[in-house]
Structure formats: structure tokens, C-alpha cells
Amino acid sequence: MKNINLDITKAAQFLKAGTVEAYESRVKAAQEALENGTCPGNDFLGWLHLPSSITPAFLDEIQATADILRAKCEVIVVAGIGGSYLGARAVIEALGNSFAWLLQDKKNPTILFAGNNIGEDYLFELTDYLKDKKFGVINISKSGTTTETALTFRLLKKQCEAQRGKEDARDVIVEVTDAKKGAARICADKEGYKSFIIPDNVGGRFSVLTPVGLLPIACAGFDVKELVGGAQEMERACGMNVPFAENPAAQYAAVRNGLYNAGKKIEIVVNYQPKLHFFAEWWKQLYGESEGKDHKGIFPAACDFTTDLHSMGQWIQEGERSIFETVISVEEPERKLLFPHDEENLDGLNFLEGKRVDDVNKMAELGTRLAHVDGGVPNIRISVPRLNAYYIGQLIYFFEIACGISGNLLQVNPFNQPGVEAYKKNMFALLNKPGYEAESKAIRERL
Ligand SMILES: O=P(O)(O)OC[C@H]1O[C@H](O)[C@H](O)[C@@H](O)[C@@H]1O
Numbered sequence: 386m387k388n389i390n391l392d393i394t395k396a397a398q399f400l401k402a403g404t405v406e407a408y409e410s411r412v413k414a415a416q417e418a419l420e421n422g423t424c425p426g427n428d429f430l431g432w433l434h435l436p437s438s439i440t441p442a443f444l445d446e447i448q449a450t451a452d453i454l455r456a457k458c459e460v461i462v463v464a465g466i467g468g469s470y471l472g473a474r475a476v477i478e479a480l481g482n483s484f485a486w487l488l489q490d491k492k493n494p495t496i497l498f499a500g501n502n503i504g505e506d507y508l509f510e511l512t513d514y515l516k517d518k519k520f521g522v523i524n525i526s527k528s529g530t531t532t533e534t535a536l537t538f539r540l541l542k543k544q545c546e547a548q549r550g551k552e553d554a555r556d557v558i559v560e561v562t563d564a565k566k567g568a569a570r571i572c573a574d575k576e577g578y579k580s581f582i583i584p585d586n587v588g589g590r591f592s593v594l595t596p597v598g599l600l601p602i603a604c605a606g607f608d609v610k611e612l613v614g615g616a617q618e619m620e621r622a623c624g625m626n627v628p629f630a631e632n633p634a635a636q637y638a639a640v641r642n643g644l645y646n647a648g649k650k651i652e653i654v655v656n657y658q659p660k661l662h663f664f665a666e667w668w669k670q671l672y673g674e675s676e677g678k679d680h681k682g683i684f685p686a687a688c689d690f691t692t693d694l695h696s697m698g699q700w701i702q703e704g705e706r707s708i709f710e711t712v713i714s715v716e717e718p719e720r721k722l723l724f725p726h727d728e729e730n731l732d733g734l735n736f737l738e739g740k741r742v743d744d745v746n747k748m749a750e751l752g753t754r755l756a757h758v759d760g761g762v763p764n765i766r767i768s769v770p771r772l773n774a775y776y777i778g779q780l781i782y783f784f785e786i787a788c789g790i791s792g793n794l795l796q797v798n799p800f801n802q803p804g805v806e807a808y809k810k811n812m813f814a815l816l817n818k819p820g821y822e823a824e825s826k827a828i829r830e831r832l
Contacts, residue, residue, distance in 0.1 A: 387770045388622055389779045391633040393640045395754065396709060396763035400643045408639035408794070409629040415793035416625035416635070419786075424793050426800030431586030432785055435594050436616035436778075444610055447596060450559060450579055451603035455494055457557050458521035462511070463601045464500030464537045465525035467670060468589020469561075472781070473525075473601035474498055475667035476593065479660050479777050480607045493606040499541070500524070500534035512540055520545065521557030523604070525597055527583045529567020532809070538569075561596045588800050590671045591785055594778075608774045615778025623786045634783055637711075637765065638790035641683060644709050644763055645795075651684045651708040653701065657750050658715050658772060662689050665713075668784055675792045675799035682795065691749050698753075702760045709763035713780070714750060715772050718743045 397405050418424035419433055454461055463473055477496055482488060486495055499511055522545055524538045546554040560580040562569035573580035581596030583589075592598065594616055599609045621627075623634035630636070641652060652672070654665045665687035676682035686708075688697050701708065724737040724745065737745060758764050767783075769776045792799025814824035 388618065389633070389770070389776060389783060390768045391636055392766040392768070393636055395758050396640050396644060396765045398758075399649075399709075399761075399763040400640075400647055404643045404647075405636065405639045406629075408642065409635075411794055412629060412635045412639055412790055413625070415638070415790045418793055419789050420625055424789075425798035429586055429588045429591070429800035430789075431584045432588075432591035432594070433789070434620065435587065435591075436613055436620045436782055439594065439613050439617075441610075444599070444613065447581075447599045447603050447609060450581075451600060453579075454521045454523075454557060454559065454604050455606070457553075458494050458519055460495045460497060460515065460518045460520040461523060461601070461604050462497045462499050462515070462520060462537075462541055463523045463525065463604075464534050464541065465498075465523075465561075465597070466501040466531055466533045467674075468592050469525040469527060469531070469534065469597055470498060470501045471590075471663065471667040471670050472593025472598040475664040476598060476602050476607065476612065476774075476777055476781075477605045478663045479772055480602075480774060481605060481660075483660060494521075494604065496601060496605045500526075500531075500537035503533055503536065508537065508540060512544055515541075515544060516548075519549070521559075523559045523561065523601055524569055525561040525601075526567065526569050527563060527589050527592070527597075529562045529569035529571075532812070535568060542572075559600065561600060588802075590667075590674055591800075593667070593781055611774035612778040612781075615775035615780075616782040617778075618775075619779045619782035619786070623783060634787035634790060637783075637787045638794060640765060641709075641711075642791060642794045645683050649683075649707060649709045649763060651686055653686045653688055653708055653710050655688050655690050655710050655712045657690050657712075657746050658718075659689055659692070660772065661713055661715075662687075664777075664780070665689075671784060671788050672791075674802045674805070675788050676795055676797060678797050678801075678804060681797060690753065691746070694749075694753060701757060701762060706761045709765065710757060711765040711767065712750070712754070714766060714768045716768055716770050719772060 393405065419430060422430055497511065499508070522538065522541045524534065526534045542558065545558060549557070555577060558578050560569045560573035560578050561583060562573065562580065564570070564582045564585070581600060583592055583595055583597055587595055594613060602612065603609045623632055654668050656662070656665060669685045669687055672683065672685040722742045724734070724740045724742060726735060726738045754764050769780065789799055810824060811828060814821045814828040817825050
């Protein structure tokens with residue numbers, strides 16, 4: 386079976402000859418530091434060999450819980466934010482029907498996401514929509530104390546119990562959280578909810594292959610064994626025994642650092658399939674939180690093409706030359722649709738009659754690639770044979786291991802996110818959270 390394939394030729398051509406190759410020894414050192422646990426943030430390396438450590442029995446347990454929720458719920462709300470949100474949504478949207486929430490699909494529950502904002506209208510409208518629904522909740526929080534998620538869970542737990550009764554609610558509320566600490570753990574133990582553990586040594590943004598991602602994905606009806614199988618294959622293909630020139634993660638990490646050092650400060654991940662929109666959101670957190678520190682790091686951005694060619698296309702073609710693109714290209718769509726004939730041919734498009742829609746999309750992609758490279762935008766291309774669970778699993782692990790290597794090349798700790806606390810501290814000070822008295826006083830003096 387084919388694997389995802391990385392092509393860096395149209396990016397490396399922007400660098401001095403030999404630049405990518407010159408990273409070989411530094412990449413090797415980064416790989417060794419990850420393997421040996423000697424890099425910064427070495428207490429968060431549990432994701433490194435996670436795919437190959439997942440057992441069939443563990444996946445059966447995930448599936449059994451998902452089956453209960455699927456049988457008892459027409460809607461499942463997945464509450465979580467950041468790494469406790471984006472991976473599940475990325476995979477579910479990539480694999481699902483584009484109009485999933487509009488389908489009266491009796492076979493699969495509708496999956497909704499919440500706990501990822503503090504929008505009063507959003508939460509009101511969600512709880513309003515759920516009023517006459519048989520719904521369940523997967524509450525996901527590693528710390529168990531994240532405000533956005535905790536607020537949402539308060540609302541949903543109460544509503545679920547009110548609508549179903551406390552006993553029945555107990556079967557459809559599941560917590561995914563720390564083994565020992567945090568409000569979600571205490572609540573799960575007290576209420577007797579089914580719960581899954583997020584390992585201590587796996588950070589949120591690397592946790593999609595733990596129950597954080599696997600449980601919602603199984604609830605949505607997708608094959609978690611295939612997903613993990615794809616990740617396992619990439620764990621092998623990106624292993625440190627694979628030579629530098631043949632190792633896609635090593636190559637990607639090297640070329641993007643080469644580009645960064647040559648002044649390309651922004652990486653735009655691009656898709657030509659709208660289903661990959663949230664995959665790019667997941668990627669943005671993975672790379673943004675891992676590399677954006679010590680006043681360094683490529684800014685991770687994303688565009689959906691061809692949609693955004695009609696909005697951001699101008700900037701990409703002719704704006705400041707500080708960007709490069711990483712295109713995720715799906716080789717073969719899952720469905721077939723032909724360009725139709727039209728008697729009047731008012732749009733002049735009858736020359737495309739009978740062609741697959743994807744043939745047109747592919748020419749848009751090729752034309753864009755040539756135009757952007759001509760315009761000075763280095764282009765990395767990752768081709769994905771099909772948009773299925775196996776290849777999404779490959780993409781996930783590929784980007785994770787490349788991120789670990791890349792962060793080490795950048796000489797930052799890729800596994801912490803101290804900067805995220807600044808807004809939380811201010812918010813709690815402004816809200817007069819008990820324990821924040823001094824901060825509250827100090828911040829008010831600044832207003
Ligand atoms: O899973 P939780 O503890 O609720 O955290 C959810 C997210 O929020 C934080 O602020 C971090 O920046 C993220 O890395 C994390 O994934």
C-alpha cells in the first residue's frame with residue numbers, strides 16, 4: 386500500500402544548494418534527543434511511540450464505550466478546547482459527510498463541539514437545541530480546570546440529568562482527563578462516570594491518538610483501528626533508523642527550518658478539500674504552541690483552496706515574500722461527480738463536460754502551484770492517496786514527529802506552552818477569582 390508522499394523540490398529550489406542536506410546531522414541529533422529523552426520537555430514524550438503501544442484491547446474498550454453512547458444518544462456533545470478539541474474535530478470532519486449535521490442519519494449520532502469558546506449566544510443556542518434531544522456528553526480536559534470547558538460541562542451535565550434523570554445520564558456522560566487530579570477526575574469518580582485517562586506524558590496537542598481523539602472519533606462511526614494503523618505505519622516510516630533523505634519527517638523539518646532561516650516566517654497549510662479545514666486548525670495548534678516561543682517560530686497559517694484563492698490569493702501571489710506553502714493534496718476523492726453538459730453553454734464551460742470535478746480541482750492546484758512558485762512562494766507538497774482513516778492517521782503522526790524534530794532544530798522546548806497562561810491570569814484577576822487579590826488590584830490600576 387502507498388504512503389503519504391512528501392515533495393520538497395519546489396521549496397528547496399529557493400534555498401542555496403545543499404541547504405536541506407546540511408541539516409542531516411542536526412536532524413539526527415534532534416531525533417536522538419527525542420528517542421533518548423534528553424531534549425527540553427522530555428517529560429512530554431509519551432506521543433513518540435504511542436501508535437505502536439496502542440493495543441487492540443484498548444481500542445476495543447474505546448469502541449465499547451462509543452457503542453453505548455451511539456446506542457443511547459441522537460446527539461453527542463464533545464466538550465473540550467485546544468488539544469482536547471481540535472484533533473477529534475479534524476478527523477471527524479475530514480472523514481465525515483460535509484453536511485453531516487443536516488442529515489437525518491439514523492445510523493450515526495450528530496456530533497457537536499462545545500467547550501471551545503465563551504460565547505453566550507453559542508452556549509444558549511446549543512442548550513436550546515438540545516432541549517428535545519437525547520444527548521450525551523464527552524467532557525475532555527487534561528487539566529480538568531479549563532474555564533471554557535468547565536463552564537460548558539456545568540451547563541450540559543445539569544441539562545442532561547434534568548432531561549434523562551441522574552441514573553440514565555450516568556450512562557451517557559464520559560470524562561477524558563488526568564488519572565488523578567483536576568475537577569473532571571473528581572467529578573468522574575464521585576458520579577461514577579466512565580472515564581478515560583490522558584497520560585501525564587502526552588501534551589494536549591499531541592493527544593489525538595489517546596482517548597481524547599479516539600473516543601469522539603469512534604462515536605462518530607469512524608474506524609479507530611485504521612486510524613491507529615496509519616499512525617503506526619508513519620511511526621515506522623519516520624523512525625530514526627530511516628535514512629535522512631528517505632525520511633519524510635526529517636525532510637519536512639529540515640526544509641521548513643531552512644526556509645525560516647532564509648526569511649520565510651509564515652507557513653500556510655493549504656488544502657483543496659474543504660473537509661480538511663479543521664485538520665489545518667489542528668496543525669496550527671500543534672506547530673504554533675510548539676514553536677512560537679523565545680520570540681522565535683514560524684507563524685502557522687492556513688487557507689482552504691480554491692475558496693481562499695478568491696480572497697487571500699492576491700496576498701499570496703504578490704504580497705510580502707515572507708511565506709511558504711505546504712499543500713495537502715488528496716489524490717483520489719471518495720465520490721464521483723462529472724461536469725455536466727449545458728445546452729446553452731452560457732458560462733462557456735462545455736469543454737469540461739464529462740470530466741470529473743476533481744480533474745478540474747487538480748488543474749487548479751497545479752496551476753496555483755506554478756503561479757505561486759513563479760511569484761516567489763516556496764511550495765511543499767504532501768500527497769495523500771485517499772481521505773480515509775488510515776491516511777489521516779499517517780498525516781497525524783507525520784506532523785507530530787516532524788514537529789518534535791523541528792522544535793528541537795529551532796532550539797525551543799516544543800512541549801510546553803507557558804505563554805498561554807498570560808491571558809488566563811489577567812482574566813481571573815479581572816473576574817476577581819479568589820486567590821488573585823493582588824493581581825486583581827494591580828490590573829485594575831492599569832485600566
Ligand atoms: O485539556 P485542557 O487541560 O482543558 O487544556 C486544553 C488546552 O488549553 C490550554 O490553554 C493549552 O494552551 C492547550 O495546550 C490545551 O490543549
